[in-house]
Amino acid sequence: MTEPAQEEKRRRIQSIETGFGLLKALVDTGKPMMLRDLATQAGMSSAKAHPYLVSFTNVGLVQQDSATGLYELGPFALQMGLVSLQSQNPLKVALPLVQALAPRIGHTLGLAVLGSHGPTMVHISEASYPVHVNMRCGTVMSMLHTATGHVFAAWLPAEVARHYIEREAGDSAVVTSISPLRPSPQELAALLAHIRQQGAAQALGNPLPGIDALSVPVFDHAGQIVLALTSLGPSTLFDASLNSPILAQLRQCAATISRQLGWRGATSADKP
Incomplete structure (x- = not known):
């Protein structure tokens, strides 16, 4: 590629990039803002920010409340967001990030x-x-006895989780514990509450003796769990503690995926 062609490829409109700072500030703040606060967060003066906001208002990216003077995202920004969310495939978003994480963790990642x-x-x-x-593509994980299942059980609506917990009994497709013990409803409720509080599930030698696992949730724009990110390995090599570097990387990866899917709330990365 010749140098002029490379320069042509790099051409950009600087004013658009500058104005983007105002839109980003509105998104990051998540609430209506005064002109001076909006300009400050975007790193510019109010006098410089105002013409951008006028143009953004004209095309529907921003709107101003006539009573309060506060600026917020406009109707076209909402339409853009909805179209983007409708076209998002959680697995497609997640795969590149998970594939990049796998060699850094070095353990099985699913x-x-x-x-x-x-x-x-x-x-x-x-x-x-x-x-x-015994974990391959297509493997179904027990809601009661695996870290992956516990993550779904903890963040699914209670009635949905109950349906899957009840139907797995006697289902040969489900990888479950070799132990016949089944937690009581009270024990399960306490476990799931603990998992939600710590933002991750641990499985220590269960369902496979000598194999430990960690799993974290991935959320969509509405805060619904759509994926579980799970890593596992032999107890002698795999650090399944809550201060494990493995868990820290899982949390960060899951949080990044959730953000790309439009979730703006808390994620497992926000847990201690």
Whole structure:
């Protein structure tokens, strides 16, 4: 590629990039703002910000309350957001980030969605060392006995979680514990509340003895769980503690995916 052609490819309209700072400030703040506050957050003077806001108002990206003078995102910005959200595929958004994370973690890393039988693994990045675990694409994880299942059970609406918990009994498609013990409703409720509080689920030697796992939720724009990001490995190699560097990386990756899917609330990355 010749140098003029490269320069042509890099051409941009600087005023658009400058004005974008005002839109970003409105998005980051999430509430109507005075001109001076909006300009300050965008790193410009009120006199410089005003013409941009006039233009953004004219095309519907921004609107101003006539009574208070506050600026907020306009109707066209809302339409843009809705179209973007409707076209988002959580798995498509997540895969590049998970594939980039896998070699940094070095352990088996998987993504699960809620399938007809329960939480179902749809992507597996194998560990950098030989490990024999019964988790492949298509594997259905127990809601009662796996970290992945616990994440879905903790963040799904209670009636939905109950449906999957009840239907997994006797379902040969579900990977579950070798132990016949089943937690009582009270024990399960306490466990799920604890998982929500800590923002992650741990599985220590269950359902597979000698294998530990960590799992965190991924949310869509409405705060609904759409994916679980799970990593696992042998107890001798895998740090499944809540201050584990593995969990920190899982939290950050899940939070980034959630943000790209439009979620603006708290994520597991906000947990201690």
